[in-house]
Amino acid sequence: MGNDMEISDKLMGIDTAVKRFIKDGSQIALGGFTVVRNPMAVAYEIIRQRIKDLHVVCHSHGQALDVLIGAGCVKRLEIAYGGNGRYAPTCIRFKKAIQQGDIEFEDYSNYQMSLRFLAGALNIPFIPTKSGLGSDLLTHEGFSEDIRKQKKVARKKLSVMQNPFSEEEDNVVLLPALNPDIALIHVQYVGEDGTVRIKGLTFADIEQAKSADVVIVTCEEIVPRSFIRMDPDQNSLPPFFVDAIVKIPYGAHPTGCYGFYDYDPKHLNYYKNIAGDDGRFKEYLNEWVYGVRTHEEYLNKIGADMLMKIKANPVLGYAVGLDRK
């Protein structure tokens, strides 16, 4: 019941995918986690297309978030963590933007944000948790009342209620569901039938994709239907959740992609050194984003030698012995 053309209407270039689905003011969910499987190729294209006023929703995010903020694409942010592992314990442009009052932001925790995506995926309006009781996550609202009236913004940050199934005092935090306009995920495999397979940790990617109105998937490889259907227990998303598929190898660089390539320590260190300076950051964007016409050009800039250095051992999934200092 299928043929090789099943996804022909979803396969597109990165420029088309961004142009078709992402608008000024869109709410986007970023897949991946800090230095792994960030949707970098899409982030760069968003910057190139000079899309503005994005409302980003994510849990722990690093490189993609930081370049988007630095390039001025982000107006509003719901987030648990802005960091790049050892390469930037706090993301540099993120830190700067908040300290300068450049973006509207609201803090949650990782579990809270993941549960909010789960609630969105399950189509329930909220989900309870005990996480955060007593913390300032409950007492400090990030968004103003005006912002709360806008589309895709929860009317309240959260709500505390008594557990109706307990006769004793028992407080529970209710978290509002998230249903972003677009989820962006970078994965290892998409089948010719449109099935998505993430290898290694999935973070909250699957929940994010199911919670969103539109899902853009960038991938390392398009693989035959027969391969992806040989072991359906491993797959992550059925075809009907996916709206755009872009094949773009190393599409998560400089972050890593399990089984394909490691994070690029040289690039992340370089970024760390320049990102705090507005002028040098602008040069960085000129060099690595605005000035890059094709993905092949981007790969050449990284250099074949570095691509070989970060290439993952296919069994262990990471680049063994890579100099990560």
Add this chain to the structure above:
Amino acid sequence: MGNDMEISDKLMGIDTAVKRFIKDGSQIALGGFTVVRNPMAVAYEIIRQRIKDLHVVCHSHGQALDVLIGAGCVKRLEIAYGGNGRYAPTCIRFKKAIQQGDIEFEDYSNYQMSLRFLAGALNIPFIPTKSGLGSDLLTHEGFSEDIRKQKKVARKKLSVMQNPFSEEEDNVVLLPALNPDIALIHVQYVGEDGTVRIKGLTFADIEQAKSADVVIVTCEEIVPRSFIRMDPDQNSLPPFFVDAIVKIPYGAHPTGCYGFYDYDPKHLNYYKNIAGDDGRFKEYLNEWVYGVRTHEEYLNKIGADMLMKIKANPVLGYAVGLDRK
């Protein structure tokens, strides 16, 4: 960081597993679904040990539930569906027990029961859904007020509330979490490190296992650590959730086990024909449960010819061309 003996303290016979963990009055969650991966070997052993007053919690259940009810082991039941596919659209002893007023029961739906296990697994006291609004699942309580005061029984069947994040009228059903004493699941593989791998559909087995105080896993095969850790994306439960591991091939017979064997149409048809008659049902138990001293004896009773007939094609997962009438 491991050796072959990692699970030596968890490996045990079916008799020990049941004796050690299941008591009169225990609340047990049944894994599997209608005619697939029912924990039959454990059910038979529960019957042999004449355990009474069980409180069974499940979604859609068939053979294991029906023999447990028929053998008089079940006092109380929370359930969405009692059926054996085509072999008994309504489970026979289940139907009889309810019509005769022999058991206490409460009806939920499959999604509701699954969400209740999920809530238990997530350690949250309740979970919202819109499923069931307007139905008699919301208006008909199965349990009396006295039962509601007992351990492991929810204080209310469910609770309807206004969504606090909506300014319009928006009703939501809150379902109480389940945290059964014991979850019983039958799986294909357990690694020598205790990792569990279910092949094919997982139903709500994973949520059930995580929601329970104790997990008894029966399995078709114990496999090397190196095998189960070669592809951790496929695994279903980490070792630390599992309390007892019993290797018992065909432990789900006469229900099926993906990749290993199909359901046994001859046995299920035979059961359908005798189960409605108290005398013949008793004979059935004598022959297939009480009278069986070892699992080898049980396998011989099924017969090598039938084991070959129901043997699954290892690629397709089921027995191709099996006469299923």
Add this chain to the structure above:
Amino acid sequence: MATEYSDNEMMAISAGRFIKNGDIVFAGTGVSMLAATAAKRIYAPKAVIFFETGGIDPSLDEIPMAVSDLRVMSGTCLNSGLIEAFSIVGHRKLHTIAFLGAAQIDKYGNLNTTSIGYYHRPKTRFSGSGGACDVASFASGVITFMQHEKRRFVEKLDYLTSVGWYKGGDSRRRLGLVRGGALAVVTNLGVMRFDDITKEMYLDEYYPGVSIEKIIENTGFEIDVSRARQALPPTEDELMILRNEVDPQRLICKA
């Protein structure tokens, strides 16, 4: 001369004709499985069949006899679990059509699969909701298979397991169910649909050889027959695909 066909075959084909490309079809057992598979093979090759157990788009080289059948796990694009399956049924970006069966139905398409008589000590107990209540709450539309008998088409259900149009009009929406409702009822006599405004059941099609009177007689409430027309019988092609490709073992076609 027209080919002979069974009730199940006529029902499967009548229901299958509702399915469109792009639909996500939630199938149960029996004739509903037949209908879903027939729909995909005949009318809507780009429909996706899936099961409440979590099997999505299986190859269905053999027809499953239960929604947990090993055959719903084979050749799928994804094997998941119940939570995932039900979140698909309700997903707002998907157009999901569910096939259900029931012991009783009322004029608003509400269904009973729980029991007849006093709930706590019923005269007849059935399997219970299973996923029926859930898909009735969430799907874009529900098609119900029924044996057309007076005791099954009732004024008042003994137990309302699965909500159709509830009390008619906009009462379903007011419950908090944002979409869906009863789309059609396919019986051994004909096809019923629901009025756009009142949400009351009306006779849409009666099968060749079945009289309108017979349907009125076998319906336990008053039914509008003013819009009724005769159904097209299954074509040779439809029957051939049904018998040779969908159910070669004749496990369901025959009944």
Add this chain to the structure above:
Amino acid sequence: MATEYSDNEMMAISAGRFIKNGDIVFAGTGVSMLAATAAKRIYAPKAVIFFETGGIDPSLDEIPMAVSDLRVMSGTCLNSGLIEAFSIVGHRKLHTIAFLGAAQIDKYGNLNTTSIGYYHRPKTRFSGSGGACDVASFASGVITFMQHEKRRFVEKLDYLTSVGWYKGGDSRRRLGLVRGGALAVVTNLGVMRFDDITKEMYLDEYYPGVSIEKIIENTGFEIDVSRARQALPPTEDELMILRNEVDPQRLICKA
């Protein structure tokens, strides 16, 4: 003559000594990763290390530099996601110990990893909670790594990201958090614990070469030192395993 060792090494070993067989250890990055791995290799081979990203019991042949590092996905018993990972931290049948770091800590072990100054326009913004608030809410015990400085050990946090003993006494339980709390604080100067009744921080161990006075001076609130004793330095064996097995590339040991 004793071997030289770095602050990070002393801290990793001090924290590692808290871990027992059977513990499920929630590790973060940096010294906490070192401590978790050292604990498993030296004191508690049957402890399980896992990460909030969902990697459970990885082989850790190389030390990860982030909790999402590809190295936390390799050789695991299970690769899952964030939801699963946090449900493990809070699971009532598991004894979970979490390692955290923070910018500020108060005398009840509450932590700030969000910001210094006015929340909406902070003087210094940090990464935010990440999973810290969650594990502080759920784990059986939390061990926090700190640089021991007056500006970090404060009377009042600028922002309470992660709850320790809250306001002391039984105030944590009264919030609705059924277990857990701050177990210890491991700094570059010593190890602090919390009074059983008041839940106030006290000095438990000071490292060789560190004076009690230095700890008092570097603590921004009054701290009970009446129970203080000198810590045992790392043994040759401990250091050897740490350097040769846990962090052969010396990515963290050196600092």
